[in-house]
Amino acid sequence: MTTLDGVVQMFDDECQKLQNLIGIADSKSNLTIDQIVEIYYQVMNVSSMSVMLRGQSDSEPLLRKLRETEKLIVEKFDSITHPQIMDNLSDSIRADTKKLQSGNSGKKSKEEIESDAKLFEELRQKMSTREFVEQYEKNLHHD
Amino acid sequence: MIEELAKNLANLKKDFASAYDGNSQFQEVIPASSSELFPVHAEHLVLLHQFATDNPIYYNSYEKIIGSTSCIVYEGDINKYWLNSIQHGSSHAPFSPTWMMSAYVGSLIAQDLGYAQVVDIGSGDGRIAFCGRVVGMQSYSIEIDDMLTDLQDSLCSSLDFNPRCSDACAFDYSSLNLKHPVFFIGGLAQMGGISLASGVIEKISLISGLQKNSGFVFAGTLSKKYAADPKNHAGWGTLIEKSNLKILQTCSLPTAWTFHESDDTPYIFAQFEK
Numbered sequence: 001m002t003t004l005d006g007v008v009q010m011f012d013d014e015c016q017k018l019q020n021l022i023g024i025a026d027s028k029s030n031l032t033i034d035q036i037v038e039i040y041y042q043v044m045n046v047s048s049m050s051v052m053l054r055g056q057s058d059s060e061p062l063l064r065k066l067r068e069t070e071k072l073i074v075e076k077f078d079s080i081t082h083p084q085i086m087d088n089l090s091d092s093i094r095a096d097t098k099k100l101q102s103g104n105s106g107k108k109s110k111e112e113i114e115s116d117a118k119l120f121e122e123l124r125q126k127m128s129t130r131e132f133v134e135q136y137e138k139n140l141h142h143d
Numbered sequence: 144m145i146e147e148l149a150k151n152l153a154n155l156k157k158d159f160a161s162a163y164d165g166n167s168q169f170q171e172v173i174p175a176s177s178s179e180l181f182p183v184h185a186e187h188l189v190l191l192h193q194f195a196t197d198n199p200i201y202y203n204s205y206e207k208i209i210g211s212t213s214c215i216v217y218e219g220d221i222n223k224y225w226l227n228s229i230q231h232g233s234s235h236a237p238f239s240p241t242w243m244m245s246a247y248v249g250s251l252i253a254q255d256l257g258y259a260q261v262v263d264i265g266s267g268d269g270r271i272a273f274c275g276r277v278v279g280m281q282s283y284s285i286e287i288d289d290m291l292t293d294l295q296d297s298l299c300s301s302l303d304f305n306p307r308c309s310d311a312c313a314f315d316y317s318s319l320n321l322k323h324p325v326f327f328i329g330g331l332a333q334m335g336g337i338s339l340a341s342g343v344i345e346k347i348s349l350i351s352g353l354q355k356n357s358g359f360v361f362a363g364t365l366s367k368k369y370a371a372d373p374k375n376h377a378g379w380g381t382l383i384e385k386s387n388l389k390i391l392q393t394c395s396l397p398t399a400w401t402f403h404e405s406d407d408t409p410y411i412f413a414q415f416e417k
Contacts, residue, residue, distance in 0.1 A: 097230075110218075114220075116220075117167075117220055127229075
């Protein structure tokens with residue numbers, strides 16, 4: 001197997017992984033933060049490989065695969081999956097914020113404060129994930 | 144003496160961090176009494192403990208001997224203030240406190256450098272302004288978040304550190320009649336500190352005669368999670384150069400946000416080049 005063949009095989013594997021992750025994202029409205037981060041990294045990973053492979057060979061099967069992958073990212077991920085993830089994250093942040101605000105009155109025990117602190121930490125993680133996802137959105141509009 | 148105090152405080156924090164097994168969002172210690180390692184005026188210590196005891200951000204405290212120093216551990220939670228600040232989008236950076244003892248040491252350094260007034264910018268619960276008063280300086284505390292200035296008002300009973308609810312970049316500093324002030328800038332450079340500091344420096348430069356007598360204190364970070372400033376100085380190098388400031392002293396002190404890190408927060412004391 002040539003080096004290029006090896007890279008193409010790797011690209012195939014990574015595309016398959018991306019397709020699976022998009023499938024999971026489409027079937028679930030409450031992805032974990034790890035799942036969200038994983039899918040965006042995979043999109044970036046496959047996009048970078050795609051740019052690298054373009055121009056390396058004029059093999060028709062490879063060019064076809066590159067076109068299919070681009071279609072998957074632009075027409076499926078960017079147009080459907082990514083906006084859905086953004087909406088779900090925003091809804092979840094809004095709901096968590098409301099819940100934490102409503103529980104902010106009155107004196108609490110040490111245990112209650114420390115238990116609430118975990119919910120605050122989860123909210124912070126979601127907000128930071130939304131920033132990460134928004135960064136992807138900004139790059140989309142700059143491309 | 145102040146440098147020794149800062150070094151001993153950093154060591155105390157290291158010992159405390161490795162021994163701490165609680166679950167609070169943030170925690171800090173204040174020596175229970177004056178000692179060889181912490182030769183702090185007894186009256187000053189009483190005031191520092193008073194501030195912590197009266198402050199609703201702390202929900203628990205207990206005695207503990209750390210190394211050879213008898214201390215009071217204070218456990219706190221600032222989540223509701225964080226939630227309020229992000230709701231209004233008013234803050235340059237969410238409130239996260241420095242340690243009381245660090246605010247105290249910072250005030251001692253400022254006094255030692257010859258400053259007469261402390262202006263705590265983006266002051267959170269106002270602890271730096273409070274500590275400025277403890278060491279005998281005039282103090283002013285500027286905070287944009289009204290929930291936090293309400294908290295500060297409630298802490299002024301033992302010492303009034305003049306809380307003002309205002310945007311520090313729009314505040315009229317000439318109204319304070321400052322002569323030789325030091326401005327402690329709240330927030331890391333990478334967390335909104337640059338725009339806050341730039342805004343304040345611009346306001347100060349417009350007041351006749353004040354610029355040459357003013358000092359600034361910046362809270363830096365050595366954490367790899369923030370982009371480094373090309374001119375270094377823990378994130379502040381570019382602003383220091385651009386604003387024609389000269390560094391007088393840097394002192395590393397514990398803060399809530401460096402509790403789990405090996406590096407403390409470098410506080411950079413600077414003034415305008417003459």
